[in-house]
Amino acid sequence: MANINEPSFRESVDLMFNRAVALMDLPSGLEEKIRVCNATYTVRFGVRLRGEIKTFTGYRSVHSEHMEPVKGGIRYALGVNQDEVEALAALMTFKCALVETPFGGSKGGLCIDPREYEEHELELITRRFAYELAKRDLINPSQNVPAPDMGTGEREMSWIADQYARMNTTDINAKACVTGKPPHAGGIAGRVEATGRGVQYALREFFRHPEDIAKAGLSGTLDGKRIIVQGLGNVGYHAAKFLSEQDGSKVTGIIERDGALTDPNGIDVEAVHKWIGQHGGVKGYADATYHEDGSKVLEEECDILIPAALEGVINLTNADQIKAPLIIEAANGPITSGADKVLREKGTVVIPDLYANAGGVTVSYFEWVKNLSHIRFGRMQRRQEEARHQLVVDELERLDRYLGDAWSMTPQFKDQYLRGADELELVRSGLDDTMRTAYQAMREIWHSRDEVEDLRMAGYIVAITRVSASYRAKGL
């Protein structure tokens, strides 16, 4: 976090939790039980690399086991520490409850800059980390299921899955020990894009409610809205790509580690993403204005700000300078609790992290279910669905012949209607439904209770109510 006088990330999450429970009527013992992190395991292990032994430090934190398995990503970054992992694990508990994925909250991290290592070295390190976690059941299909986060992706998840399978050769459900795997290693279509896709669906749902749009001082639809995104990694890239390609929004700013790009007429997200892949940063990209001090671009005029990189970027040093009337927290914890207060007082509407980036865990849930059921979604019903649709089309064609020029089917109708849904369509449909339902649960509380000032509190209240119901059902 940029300002040393601010609470740590975990304290910041606790403060948000405390603000929510103050509006609820929970027994204080239960409140404390839900707030605290159950356990954090720290591991230090050595790997022989480049002729010497290198020691790494990793964590896996379990915030709440009111439902098992617990779920949460594994992050590779130099700044990983116990406080951060515990904050992220707590957010996972509330996120899973809000979007009704039947998991408790967990998170893991390894202190490493993955860019400093070759692929085969990263494989050795990842396998060793996975071994340390798996032997303590901190990776296990029925107890603890990791996923990708910052600095990790499909590649790391497939190494973890393979490592677990090697250690548990007779576990028929071994593939369900981790999600975010590539499709050829037990993954599911649509997982890579899921978090960014979820951000798109969240914004679409927000823009279905004129009352909510008005609260942000905006009007109309996503079409033409100016967007600034911070972090063009997995989450930021997909969100910016989908919103600009499918909803008519204009990405007017992209902030990365090495600076930022702006263009009031809109930036080609795909081209910048490709540029970053080739050059490691945004510097040198010719078709937009480059700014060396990237974080200043957070303060530029826009309609929607999407922080999608890391925590604490909007804090007490810059909150009062933020001009965006609507912020969607694609990253976890990008706004500190102090900054959140400043923004609330200014009337900025914040779509909170526990909802906004829940697309990842939602599709991870689908992947986990797919792994446990050992069958691809849609495999049984797709052709049967098509056959039934064919019956309708045959009848319409008969009518078409009978009515002559008076009526005919539009040419695209037949193709679109006939096609049964494949796995990707089913995943997107399930994700869309999840994002709509969760938003509606939050907004109902936001609009029905005067003391609930913002969507974040509404989200926490929905989530904490569900977690406490689980604990009570267990007899606590």
Ligand code: NAD
């Ligand atoms: P990623 O590693 O794919 O991308 C992060 C991007 O942010 C990179 O492009 C990186 O260069 C950039 N970045 C890093 N530091 C920056 C800085 N100081 N300023 C600007 N840009 C910076 O990570 P990701 O998976 O996209 O995760 C991003 C955020 O989303 C994290 O907070 C993560 O916890 C959250 N999240 C990710 C997922 C997921 O499915 N991957 C799910 C939920 C939440």
